[in-house]
Amino acid sequence: MHFSLVTLFPEFFDSPLSAGLMAKARESGTVDFSFRNPRDATTDRHRTVDDRPYGGGPGMVMLPEPLAVTLRALREDAPRARILMMAPRGRRFTQQLARELAREEHVAILCGRYEGFDARVEELFDIEPVCVGDFVLNGGETAALNVIEAVARLVPGFMGKEESGEDESFSDGLLEYPHYTRPEVFEGLPVPDVLRSGDHGRIAAWRREQSLAATLRLRPELLPEAPLTETDMAFLRHKAAETVERPGRNLHCALVHYPVLNKEKKSVAVSLTNLDIHDIGRCSCTYGLGGYYIVTPIEDQRRLLDGILRHWTEGPGLAANPDRGEALGLVRGADTVQDAVDDITRRTGQRPLVMATSARGAGDTTVGQVRSILAERPVLLLFGTGHGLSPHLVAACDGTLRPVRWMDGYNHLSVRTAAAIIMDRILGDCY
Template identity: 60%
Template sequence: MRFTILSLFPEFFDSPLNCGLMGKARQQGLVEFSLVNPRDFATNKHKSVDDRPYGGGPGMVMALDPLASALRAIETPGRILLLSPRGRALDQSFARELSAESALTILCGRYEGIDERLLDLFPIELVSAGDYVLSGGESASLCLIESVARLLPGFMGKEESGDEESFSAGLLEYPHYTRPEVYEGLPVPEILLGGDHAKVRAWRREQALSQTLARRPEILAEAPLTSSDRRFLASKPRTLLARNLHIALVHGPVLNKMGHTVTVSLTNLDLHDIARISRTYGLAGFTVVTPLEDQQALAATLTGHWTMGAGAAANPDRAEALGMVRVTATLAEAIDQVREHAGQEPLVLATSARPDGATTPGRVREALRERPVLLVLGTGSGLAPEALALTQGQLAPVRPYGGYNHLSVRAACAILTDRILGDIF
């Protein structure tokens, strides 16, 4: 495979492309590298390759002509890749796709970026090595080159090595051990010492599943899992994130369509569906807030039918979900319940269809690693000001940029819970 690298600092690649397995692959002719410096194609007296950006602003922009001339000078460029935060994420499947090519050209940007018209002149594909900012594309290009080259036949020596690594099967890799058998009191897992290869394979698979669940649970949704894998994952305890998330459904004080503060009636559907959502995702609890005694009694009747009455015998799954429901008269009481349950102060976040919220699901996930979060859902036309006063922030709405944003509260609850926790919690 031939790699052509366009860089203002070709010397950056002297050591990385000549050591370890990459150096051996280069000696064996499995990979070839050609380094092209766009500065060699600059036509001005000072060989400059950058200029001030139109429209003003800090920094400089890589000029168009040297880059275009450099690209046109490459006899067989293959697919042309530009390292950019705007690009397609570099993952194992993308690396495997690129490894089927005979030639790749990799363009390393510098300064504030590259004149955008280069993308109009050439079939350039943007590739991102991660959600962070670097001084240039050189270090990111090394990640791309190695991830692709090591998939070429003969590169790894023992081909199955590449098949058992992290992400190759959609999972993180299982842990490894070598001699000595015991080191500073830490033994090698006994199952690896018995010589039963079938048991070792099963253990390694379970370890890969456990590692992925604990460290990168979001990739399980796309992993090719067997029915045995799913049973194993289902047997694992709830994650910390799910155990820290609480839901409160407020029926009063809320607003009506005219903006008046009112209390609205609870509904059988909301009670059932949000309870089932809470149980499905393994949440810490679900509280219904209503100051009206007749509504509190109605909630007790509905839940009692399924948890203690005939419904419990007829539908144990429904009983398990409805058994999570708690009822309080005020949102302040619901917050107190979470505080007592978790032993620490919760982060209380409001939800709304209005485009006022700035808290993202990702920020909620980060908060859940440290403390309990109470997600407050409003009924009617949304939470009243006195309820909002008890919250510390507001989630961005489910569909902030659409012209129609009128989901039912149970649908909004399902979507927000899934965005926060994902498919595997």
């Protein structure tokens, strides 16, 4: 496989491409490299490759001309080369992309410097921007080295045993299991017995479980896309249940019936609906929430709620449908939002962060922010009935979640649907 590197600093690659397995792979001809320096395509006395940005601002931009000359020469020599451009705004580099690139005969990589490339280069040539992570490096050379190493080691013949590239982190969507070598006991820590048992079936099963447990603990966002068997799922379910710090338990929600807006935008109290109590209760239970509050100060509505809850949690409904009893066991009445806040504070020992939800406005908090807060403290999500939470209640909250489907013209969801979507976005299957 051939890599062409378009760089102002070819010498940058001297040492990394001359060490270890890479050196051997070059010797055996498994991979080889060529370098093109855009500075060689300049025509002025100073061999200029950059200039100030139009529109002002800091830094310099790589001139399009030397790059265009370099890329035209590259295209002529290697018409089928796949050309990547290292750029923070590019497609994220992953093991999957590495596998895809390892099937190419020729990969060319453009390494940027300064503020990057003049944007017209990308319009003129068939180039794929690629990013190695959400951070900014000084130049594309270190990013290119990431790509080269990850791709080259998947090229047949690079590693002694070809399978070793198939049994690693990300190769099957999971993190890898832990490795151990001699001595058997190191500073008091023994190697797990199973690894010395010689029983290959047990070792494989143990490794799979370690891999699943590590992914659940460290990178749960990988699990929804990972291919999982029923055995894997049963193991993860069991593991998740014993992980006490699952953040779903820190999430609480309240369905507010007062103060909410009516059609005329006046603050009013609205009546309870059986469907909202049941459906949001079932959703809260499914996502493992810490509690679901029905907020209404109206006495007869509270009595109605108590009657419904008694029926399902201790009355005839419980025997008829115990699952429903479990879900409604999570529901509590509260006269005001403050009462719900006080109840959570009493039960968890921490005052919850109160987060409003709304179909309008820009919001000031993202789902990701709520997810990180949950790791530290409880959050109470407020859902409004009627035409939404009253503005003075929203203003008293600690924040407002960005609306669901805010980019579309129509986002009139029922409160049950909005609650389900928001819970899923915050907690998904694996948080």
